[in-house]
Every structure is written in C-alpha cells, then in structure tokens.
Amino acid sequence: EDQVTQSPEALRLQEGESSSLNCSYTVSGLRGLFWYRQDPGKGPEFLFTLYSAGEEKEKERLKATLTKKESFLHITAPKPEDSATYLCAVQAPPRSGAGSYQLTFGKGTKLSVIP
C-alpha cells in the first residue's frame, strides 16, 4: 500500500525565515511525486512534478528536491503570501487492466508566514 507522510503538520515562520517541508513516501515503482499548494476555500494548485532521485525544480521562492525515500520543499525568504497548505502526492504505475494514474496524498503541511 502506498503511503505518504508529511511533516511538520503546521509551521509558523517569520517573513524572511527560510525552512523546509518534508514528504516521506513508500510506493512500489514511483512514477512521479507531485507538490500542490492549497489556499483556504480553494482546490489544490499544481506546483511541481519530480520523477527521479536527484531531480530538483524551482519556482520563485520554492525549490523541490527528491530522494529515493523523501522529498523536500524548501522555502527561501518566505513572504506572507506563501501562507497556504502544501500537499505532497505520489503516483504509482496503473494497477488495473484498464489503467489508472491514481495519486496518494499526504495530509499536508499548513504554513503560516508572519509579517
């Protein structure tokens, strides 16, 4: 069974205080690891996909990295507008004959950036 564990559950940072969010996973044959951002009252918004260990992706103040067991979302000099819940999800190969590309999500890390 695929499992995704995110830590910490919640994180409060001062504006400009860099930190990292962790996503540990167990999956048979990782196809891709996805990071999403979710604002209150909204649906998840796609940030990054990582496919293989050692891969890195960057977008503004965010950088995502991937190892064989975990992924990190590094936030450099965060601003209040970075406050959101960050979700991690893994994608395994299709298991049914019809094919599917299901995601298994973690419970998320709620980030608050204080001015």
Place this chain on the structure above:
Amino acid sequence: NAGVTQTPKFRVLKTGQSMTLLCAQDMNHEYMYWYRQDPGMGLRLIHYSVGEGTTAKGEVPDGYNVSRLKKQNFLLGLESAAPSQTSVYFCASNDGYQPQHFGDGTRLSIL
C-alpha cells in the same frame, strides 16, 4: 479557460436525501476523479474514470455512485445521504501521468 468547474459550491442536505454533484472540464482530458477532503485525513479518492462511459472505484467508494456519459462531465451521486458524508468534495482531471487539475470544491453538510 475555466479549467475544472464544480457545481454547486455549497449544499446542506438532510439525512436520507439524495443529490448529484457536477464536475465539468474544458481541457479535453480523458481521466477524471472525485475526492473527498476531511480534516486530518487528506484527500481520498472516491471514484475515477479513464474515459467516457467508464468508471472505477477508488479508496472510499461506499455510499457514492458516479457516471461519465460525456467526456467533459463527471457526476457524483449520493443516493441516501448520511452525516458521515459531510465533507469537501473535489473533482480533478488530467491525461495519464500529467498533473491533475482540481476544481474549487463543493462543501456539503449532511444534517
């Protein structure tokens, strides 16, 4: 370009009532998904569809039915609502390995 649109945005039902949630996507995606999101539980897959006329069960399918009569629409039905189905429901779509695109959810309360 609307992406994924969910209707209604909010709904309150009484136990035993039925309703249908509608998801529409304008990206010509083959795959569509219904999730529920509960506090402390994360997103859990209810049902999904790999193409028009096909549906399959996800992690938590009991108490729900789905239909995909048109490629752009995916309907989620509750035949006899129960308080345990109080949740936020999200629809998503994609093509295979590509990132899933989500709607903004339907907030459903069952009294």
